[in-house]
Amino acid sequence: MDVLKFLEAPTTAVYSQDYIVLDFETNSVEKGNPFNPDNSIVLSAWSTGNNVNHRFGSEYSIHDIVQQCEERILVAHNAKFELQWLARAGMDLTRAMVWDTMVAEYVFAGNTGITLGLGDVAARYGLPGKESFVERCIKGGVDPSDIPKSFLARRCRYDVYVTEQIFKKQYQRAVQEGKLGVILTRCLLTPVLADIESSGMIPDPAKVLPAYTEVRDQHDAISTELLKQYPDVNWNSPQQVATLLYDVLKFKEVTDVRGNVIKTPGGGRKADAPTIIALKCRTKAQKELQALILEEATLSTKLKFLTKLKLCCENEGVLHARFNQTITKTHRLSSSGTKYKIQFQNMAREYKSLFKARHDDWLVGEQDGAQLEFRVAAFLGQDAVAVADLRDDVDVHTFTASTITSAGQDTTRQEAKAHTFKPLYGGSSGTAAEKAYYEAFKQKYSGIADTQQRWIDEVLRNGKLRTCTGFEFFWPRTKMSRSGYVDNTSSICNYPVQSFATADIIPIAVVYLWHRMKAAKLQSFMVNTIHDSVIMEVHPDEVNVIKDLGVDSFTHSVYNYLKSVYNIIFNVPLGIGSKFGTHWSEGKEEKLNVEPS
DNA sequence: ATCATCAGCGCC
DNA sequence: AAATGGCGCTGATGAT
Numbered sequence: 001m002d003v004l005k006f007l008e009a010p011t012t013a014v015y016s017q018d019y020i021v022l023d024f025e026t027n028s029v030e031k032g033n034p035f036n037p038d039n040s041i042v043l044s045a046w047s048t049g050n051n052v053n054h055r056f057g058s059e060y061s062i063h064d065i066v067q068q069c070e071e072r073i074l075v076a077h078n079a080k081f082e083l084q085w086l087a088r089a090g091m092d093l094t095r096a097m098v099w100d101t102m103v104a105e106y107v108f109a110g111n112t113g114i115t116l117g118l119g120d121v122a123a124r125y126g127l128p129g130k131e132s133f134v135e136r137c138i139k140g141g142v143d144p145s146d147i148p149k150s151f152l153a154r155r156c157r158y159d160v161y162v163t164e165q166i167f168k169k170q171y172q173r174a175v176q177e178g179k180l181g182v183i184l185t186r187c188l189l190t191p192v193l194a195d196i197e198s199s200g201m202i203p204d205p206a207k208v209l210p211a212y213t214e215v216r217d218q219h220d221a222i223s224t225e226l227l228k229q230y231p232d233v234n235w236n237s238p239q240q241v242a243t244l245l246y247d248v249l250k251f252k253e254v255t256d257v258r259g260n261v262i263k264t265p266g267g268g269r270k271a272d273a274p275t276i277i278a279l280k281c282r283t284k285a286q287k288e289l290q291a292l293i294l295e296e297a298t299l300s301t302k303l304k305f306l307t308k309l310k311l312c313c314e315n316e317g318v319l320h321a322r323f324n325q326t327i328t329k330t331h332r333l334s335s336s337g338t339k340y341k342i343q344f345q346n347m348a349r350e351y352k353s354l355f356k357a358r359h360d361d362w363l364v365g366e367q368d369g370a371q372l373e374f375r376v377a378a379f380l381g382q383d384a385v386a387v388a389d390l391r392d393d394v395d396v397h398t399f400t401a402s403t404i405t406s407a408g409q410d411t412t413r414q415e416a417k418a419h420t421f422k423p424l425y426g427g428s429s430g431t432a433a434e435k436a437y438y439e440a441f442k443q444k445y446s447g448i449a450d451t452q453q454r455w456i457d458e459v460l461r462n463g464k465l466r467t468c469t470g471f472e473f474f475w476p477r478t479k480m481s482r483s484g485y486v487d488n489t490s491s492i493c494n495y496p497v498q499s500f501a502t503a504d505i506i507p508i509a510v511v512y513l514w515h516r517m518k519a520a521k522l523q524s525f526m527v528n529t530i531h532d533s534v535i536m537e538v539h540p541d542e543v544n545v546i547k548d549l550g551v552d553s554f555t556h557s558v559y560n561y562l563k564s565v566y567n568i569i570f571n572v573p574l575g576i577g578s579k580f581g582t583h584w585s586e587g588k589e590e591k592l593n594v595e596p597s
Numbered sequence: 598a599t600c601a602t603c604a605g606c607g608c609c
Numbered sequence: 610a611a612a613t614g615g616c617g618c619t620g621a622t623g624a625t
Binding site: 236237238239264265266268270271272273297298301305332343344345346347348349368373498502530531532533 | 602603604605606607608609
């Protein structure tokens with residue numbers, strides 16, 4: 001399908017076109033990892049609406065299926081897997097238009113975790129369950145090529161049959177519940193993720209190895225020092241560190257503003273870095289030990305990361321991760337590390353610059369949605385003050401600092417930053433001065449605050465909240481306590497903002513940018529996406545064209561898509577930041593606001 | 598020996 | 610009776 005053309009005027013009507021339901025059985029090394037050359041497709045089964053077909057044979061024997069997948073709606077359960085195999089079989093992923101029955105089911109589930117395995121979903125729609133013999137074989141690690149052909153064929157045909165039935169039922173349900181648009185948005189991202197995952201990221205050995213050596217030596221020095229003083233303490237054990245701090249050294253446990261001791265969720269004594277920083281030291285020796293413990297914690301975290309990254313440099317030199325599309329409550333992505341267990345969304349900022357492009361003289365580029373959640377909150381609340389602040393580039397943290405200071409608590413802009421958007425997350429507790437700021441925030445941005453209050457009221461009435469995209473969050477049995485506090489307040493205030501920003505707007509931007517880069521036949525390619533950003537390896541001659549494509553994709557295309565699919569007039573300027581450097585996160589950031597037209 | 602849970606820490 | 614959201618990974622711990 002010509003998806004780029006489709007994206008000019010996107011519509012959920014696309015899903016009434018012809019479809020192909022597809023399922024592969026593959027060799028099972030690394031769970032059937034499509035990028036492992038030791039794996040192959042063993043069996044394909046498919047349906048284009050009349051009957052289920054199947055064929056044994058590798059990815060080199062399915063040209064006709066690939067062609068159908070490029071022309072029809074591709075229906076599959078966990079389609080990213082099939083797409084990665086299809087790409088290996090020669091499919092042009094830019095032509096994929098997907099209905100992923102797993103993703104669709106996840107959309108219906110909203111923020112309530114449900115099981116999404118094909119058999120589980122089938123059962124919920126009243127369809128027959130998986131045949132247990134083959135299921136046990138596969139779960140037990142038997143390679144599908146060792147399962148009797150007739151059994152495997154029956155299994156694969158079953159998968160296609162139920163996937164097709166589920167698709168039909170889900171489609172009807174999506175129409176009834178007004179969720180076709182959300183499903184479209186989620187599914188448009190699937191081919192992009194299938195492609196990005198194949199790239200991985202490149203650690204630069206010339207930077208990783210010295211960083212590793214330095215941190216290892218520093219950590220060794222600290223460990224030696226601590227070993228002399230407290231030979232029996234395992235510094236990785238919060239329990240043992242707490243015993244040392246509170247029983248041996250008699251530190252007082254840290255309390256909140258009301259004087260209550262701050263405990264771990266399980267009721268234990270805290271021994272994390274912020275707590276240790278907050279400990280009151282009386283002697284110089286105490287102060288020195290406090291610093292040592294903190295430093296050890298920091299260094300050991302860094303060392304774990306650098307050890308893994310160094311190993312990657314010494315082996316294949318490409319770091320891979322998986323994007324999980326159906327995990328989070330707000331429907332943003334999560335990611336998991338594969339071989340080296342480094343996920344792509346939580347690398348320490350200072351170590352981003354350890355990554356380079358794989359080709360000489362290329363750059364690493366990053367584009368992100370500037371102040372995205374604040375802009376989304378401003379839109380959802382139709383908050384004129386917030387919009388004016390965004391347009392005028394007002395430094396919101398200065399207001400935070402001055403409000404807290406004039407309420408009698410000395411603070412700096414840096415310290416105040418932590419409080420600026422806390423009300424956006426539904427936060428309300430703190431010192432008197434901090435509370436004064438939260439009130440001031442509510443008064444200043446009354447549109448946002450009123451809207452959040454409406455969400456809370458809606459959840460109290462209905463146990464759920466429908467957002468402007470048709471997506472629903474569920475908080476059943478939400479009650480108001482005698483004091484007036486409503487259960488789940490913080491989630492109710494935050495989820496709709498986080499979700500619209502990072503599960504709709506950014507994916508839309510990434511989808512447009514990806515398709516445009518492919519259509520322009522650029523050599524540059526995407527390698528990662530983190531909630532509000534996309535990271536690319538960029539050919540030096542393509543920097544300017546990517547900047548332009550990025551601006552258009554993160555702004556105009558988003559306005560256009562939201563209008564076309566959801567009938568949302570997004571009347572708040574979106575912003576984009578762009579950075580290009582020899583390594584990730586290096587280079588000067590350029591920011592731009594773009595008014596909706 | 599293996600598993601589940603907790604606490605801690607990194608990111609957006 | 611809690612009062613800032615969302616994740617994944619490691620190592621320690623205690624239960625099975």
